[in-house]
Amino acid sequence: MNNPYMIDWAITNKCNLNCLHCRGMAEEELNSRTILRVAKEIPSLKPGWVIIEGGEPLLRKELFEIIEIIHESKIRIYLISNGMLFNENIAKKLAKLSVNLMISIDGADKESYEKIRKGASFEKLKESVSLAKKYNILDSCPVTIGKHNFGRLTDCLNL
Numbered sequence: 001m002n003n004p005y006m007i008d009w010a011i012t013n014k015c016n017l018n019c020l021h022c023r024g025m026a027e028e029e030l031n032s033r034t035i036l037r038v039a040k041e042i043p044s045l046k047p048g049w050v051i052i053e054g055g056e057p058l059l060r061k062e063l064f065e066i067i068e069i070i071h072e073s074k075i076r077i078y079l080i081s082n083g084m085l086f087n088e089n090i091a092k093k094l095a096k097l098s099v100n101l102m103i104s105i106d107g108a109d110k111e112s113y114e115k116i117r118k119g120a121s122f123e124k125l126k127e128s129v130s131l132a133k134k135y136n137i138l139d140s141c142p143v144t145i146g147k148h149n150f151g152r153l154t155d156c157l158n159l
Contacts, residue, residue, distance in 0.1 A: 005048050007050045011063070011066060012059055014060070020118070021148070043069075043072075050077050051078045051079075052066065058081055078099070081101065083132075084124055086128040091132060102141065141159075
């Protein structure tokens with residue numbers, strides 16, 4: 001059997017935002033017992049890395065248990081978050097577990113960002129990115145490209 005190059009796992013459909021580009025998620029989620037069982041099976045697949053996302057993965061109560069299980073097997077872990085729930089306590093935990101954090105941006109300024117990511121705060125985004133940099137866990141800032149921001153890609157990259 002060939003090992004997967006990587007695993008991209010949406011661990012929750014819950015989100016604290018309502019983004020223009022969201023494709024929505026399945027309504028039903030794995031229960032606690034099942035999600036932890038799946039996490040324990042991932043190391044046997046020997047992926048190059050695991051991306052944990054959602055919805056907003058910081059809303060999943062088992063998130064750090066999942067990360068710890070995967071971390072024990074020395075698999076690289078990436079976490080994609082919108083950054084709105086990110087704080088120093090979470091930064092410390094992620095740093096301890098060697099998680100590479102990806103904080104999504106889709107707008108280059110307050111007006112465009114908050115229009116695309118309804119319910120988000122551009123100031124909080126900037127705080128979260130700075131905090132992740134402080135703890136040396138910021139990997140990247142993914143951008144979802146669509147009609148709503150295509151004309152401002154250079155501005156997003158400069159941000």
